[in-house]
Amino acid sequence: MYHWCTDDVEPHDRFDFWREVRSKGLFGVTAELERERRADFYGEFSLRQLGGGGLVELKASHYTVERSTSDIAYAPGDSICVYQQLGTGGWFGGMRADDFAIANGSFATSHTDQPYRTAPLGAGGFHLRILKIPVNGLSTQDKRVRELAPRTFADPSLVPLLGACFADLNEAAVDDSSVDATSLVQSLAHLALIERGIVRPGSRLGQAALRTARLSRARRLIAGHLQDPDLAPTMVADLLAVSVRHLHMLFETAAKSFSQTVTDERLKQSRxxxxxxxxxxxxxxxxxxxxxxxxxxxxVFNAAYGMAPGDFRAQAPEGR
Known part of the structure; x- marks a missing residue:
């Protein structure tokens, strides 16, 4: 993982460095901010390579961003971007599409080489995740992929699936978990293409993307309802809007069954x-x-870890 923030630069140089070295040199965009506000500028980002994609998390105080035709010519990307808005919201405009606002928790997508402008809404600044997936790494090479102008996801049924995949991908980046990052990256890309009508939900690619995303969502529903006495396949299937049979089929392809996943999540939470x-x-x-x-x-704890809970608790920190 690569992490950088403006604390590494003298205050009077921070925005200029962010604009010339980070924004233009690394992301291929033009950043602008009124000169009188530059002394208070702050920005940080992390970049992780996962499953054939690049996951960026960016936080910064207010400024404006443009990816113009000259920026694209200078630094072509040829990737799909899936954006997850984490901050107070943002304005996003394609130069040949309608402007739109993206709220906290919402998602948008575009091809990197389509022009756009963006800025935070209000004074809160930027906070978002961006997953960039090279087009040549996708299972579909439909020419329409390179014509994706910036747009929010209009299908509300996809939003919780996107959120679950992003959360799993971020956890995989942080703790090097056993989650299949490649499947998550491909799922996010193909969910974006389903939303744009390029991949059919019933196609092989569409079904694989939905299966991966629904499994991620099911695991997160389990983790969020561990204390619920009604936690059972019926409840999770209802929340996921699938049949109980379909839910069990999702877990048949995973390392653990539904009941094993529930037990594992309860044990991890107790630890x-x-x-x-x-x-x-x-x-x-x-x-x-x-x-x-x-x-x-x-x-159950002793069977999983070979010790009693009290012995686990008594261990020194380095032994945990």
Whole structure:
């Protein structure tokens, strides 16, 4: 992972460095900010290569960005971009498309070599994730991919699926988890192409993308309902808007079944709570994670980790 922020530059040089070296040199865009506001400028970003794509997370104070035809000629990208807005919102405009606002939690997509302008809404500044997937790494080479002008996702059913894939991809970047980053990147790209009508949902590519995204979403629904006594395949299938049979089919292709995933998530949550709240009663932790009894929790924990919860808690930090 590459991380950089303006703290590494003298205050009077920060915006100029951001504009010339980072914005133009790394991202191929033109950044502008009134001269009297440059002394207070702050920006940071991280860049991770994952699964054939590049995941950027960017935070910065208010400024404007343009990717003009000259910027594109200077630094062509030939990639699909999927944007996840994390801040207070932003304005986004294609030079040959209607302007639009993108709210916190929303998504947009475009081809890198289509002109656009963008700026944060209000004074909150930028905070967004950008996944760039090279076109030559996609399973489809439809010529319309290179004609994608910037636009938000209009299909509300895709938004939670996109959110789950982005969350899993970000976790894979942070903790080097066992999540298949390549499948997540391809799923995000093909979900964008489904939304634009380039990939059919029922096609081989469309079904694979939806399967990966629904599995990510199902796991996150499980993690968010561990204490719910009604946590069962029926509840998760209803929230996912699929049949129970389809839900079980999603987990058939995964390393763990639905019930194994529930148990694994409950165990991981209990380990987190024991680290974060060392004085909390183990019985209370077991109940809060959805275990039906303390005896069940001890049995399952010992089977998974070869020790009792109390022994795990007693370990030194370096042994955890």
């Amino acid at each position: 987190r709570l024991m680290r974060e709240a060392p004085d909390r009663l183990i019985a209370d932790i077991a109940t809060s994670c959805g275990f039906e009894s303390l005896a069940t929790y001890y049995r």
